Amino acid sequence: MFLRSVYLAIALLAFASTPSNADSPSSPEDLEELPTTLSLTSAMQDPSMHLVKDYILGDPAAQQKTYVKVFQSNTKPSGSTLAKRDSSPPTTPLNGGKHIDLTPAPCTSKACYPGSFAGPHKTDCDVIVAAQFNSTGLLTAFPGTWVFVHSGTCVVVFQHPVGKPEYNYILDYKWSSLGNIMLELMKKCMSKPSAQSIGGACKIKRYQEFKFQNVLISLQRYIDPTQ
Template sequence: MFLSIKIAVAVGLLIAGSDCNAEPLSPRGEVSLHTPLLLKSVHESDDKHLVQKFILGDPNLSLKTVVEVYATNPAGSTLAKRDSPPQSPKEDRPIDLTPSTCTSQVCYSGTFQIPQKTDCDAIVAAQLYNSTGSLRSFPGMYVLVYAGTCVVVFQNPIGKPEYTHTLDYNWAKLGTVILDIQKKCNNPDDQSIGGACKIDHYLKFNFKNVLISLQRYVAPTKARSDS
């Protein structure tokens, strides 16, 4: 089954606003983070398709945590069917990114509504207490984990060959990263609307725009026609 202990994911960063409080956390960390993508660029893009949608954690809760996994179509390819397993380079062994730390962090400020803390807390609880195993993120895949007004994103976009890696990332560790972003960016005086953690290197590996982000969820304006 495509989604059991490990899930093929990678996520698009979806924050609108201007960055503030950018902070490098390692000597090689970048202060300036990648310009955030709009949520509709994942939901409505012609070069991305939904490959999986499921509930994370307890399906009986009134506030459910939903996961949507999107894949980027290779150039010249036909649209893959929904729920079909993603294709990964066979020679590329997954890198367990779980022990890594953020090399840069940023809070985003703006005039948009912030995600409700209770909604974000529901996502964290689902990741920490109601999930096991790790995400498996193939190049070009995006995952949206959302509940109510809050969405968490893990992004591993397609880049140059030297930046193209398949990544494993533990669900519970993802929850702790979101808690850290909440603590850093939950400041009403800064009008923070979310934040992001960037991982640009780990051990001998370098990455391009691998991001974990937190922002307000905005539902798509039109339904996908993926089949």
């Protein structure tokens, strides 16, 4: 726990002290490169999506908690779910049931979402980053999975939609790496108010010999769909 706390402090210090390029707007090409993101409200209202997981990430006794909601599309291949690596395999293997550890994969492209209304608060995003750095293990996303991690006004989304058969691998991803991507997007898109950004996204199109379709990590403002 002490080492993870030190790691978090170093990461947040680097985010605060590193020169930012947030005032350089994303090019139209960057924005066109990114697929459409899905908000939590849209997921809850979409009849083709259903909630399969809902739990607290990190310390359940924390004053400000971080929540995880996992949705799956009805169009996913049979047997898909989101689970730990040691869970039972799906009843219909995808690409032979092959798992790919996507953790080391860099973003193929990153872009900020322009907008003049309020984006997520940095302090809320910091809470999510801390919860991810203090959580061990992997999330495992089968095709047709959307993972929403939110606290306060901030939400980060890991999406792995169903694509063409050759893209339908089972993806493993470390929670701490999701926190690192959040820090990169916060530095790029949120560090200067003049950037007028409401969030950003990281697209991963390829890793080693593997290619993916619309795998995206996006940072958004969280709006409580029940209010």
